[in-house]
Amino acid sequence: MARPDEQLVELVLRGSEDAFRDLVRRYQRPIYALILRMVRDPAEAEELAQDVFIKAYRALDRFDRSKKFSSWLFKIAHNTAIDRLRRKRPITVPLETPEDQADPLTLIADRHAESPSIAVERGELAQAFEVALGRLRSAYREVMVLRFQEGMAYEEIAEVTGLPLGTVKTHLHRARRAMAQELTRMGFGPEKKPDESERNR
């Protein structure tokens, strides 16, 4: 059975390298995924994600153990990614991206796909979704990932990003709307009923 974060943190502070290795394994994917969606470069995201864990290890003795370890770790990830974005111009990808200028994100093959055709379909759809996500401001993108990928509550997102609670909700609302508009423009959306189609002719 997996040990809780609090127990692992306690063990790391006592010098257990295995406990720290477990923490890294547990959070490597979500931290990497968050940073990847913010900086839009896999190599850079991996480097930054490693920095996050290094910083966390070195600052672990200052971690307030009454708080959630995951929130604290994501806050470090947020600060690390924001620092990097401030030092360079963010990458923006047009929605209609030619094949030879594809989004820098490389999608990992989905091992749980039911069939290759479904994997291909999901790959193309996921690409379209990621492009739409990439067109959002980095602040909107971040709250979207924290809310809908990591399942964080509004309060936790506010703690991680340092934004007021109201701003978090506003960002999420606007980000959802903007993405919905982009994807609808790309042709996604509910199919019209046959009688509606006839009426529109």
Place this chain on the structure above:
Amino acid sequence: MERTLKKAINNWLNAELGDDPYRAESALRRVFLRLPRYAPSADFVAGVLSSLGLASTGLLAVPRLTLRWKVAIVVCFVLVALAGSLLPGMVGALWAGLGPGKAIDLAAGLVVGLSARFAEGVVVWGALSGVARTVSESLTSPSMMAAIAAAALISATALRLLHGLMLPDRNPRYVQSN
């Protein structure tokens, strides 16, 4: 239950058209769950540990064994201990059955047999050496030496031609099975 990403996206967009933000958020969460999962490289963890100067999963690191391996090691030790306890008894029983007299007889018979075979070998070797002497006397004549040299030259030339003919057949394009 949504089976594809496309359906999940369409359901979310449909929910966005309504007035229920909680339904829309729930639908969008299902979209994210259906996206491919991003993962860093396989040596990410090792890279972090290495940067911090911590123990990595290198050759010197003792791996954590699963229960199955631990059980296997214990069973091996038990079997070795069992064999070790039984082996002296088995050797003793064999010695008692054989007896010292029989053991000496066996060894003596072995020595006698080897000596007899050696004597037979000496006779055969003598015959062979006679043949070799005759052959070497005939081969050292000038005419015979010239014939041997010519035969060697012709053989070498033939082998070279054969190698040249076989070279195209060794090209991978020709040996490809499919």
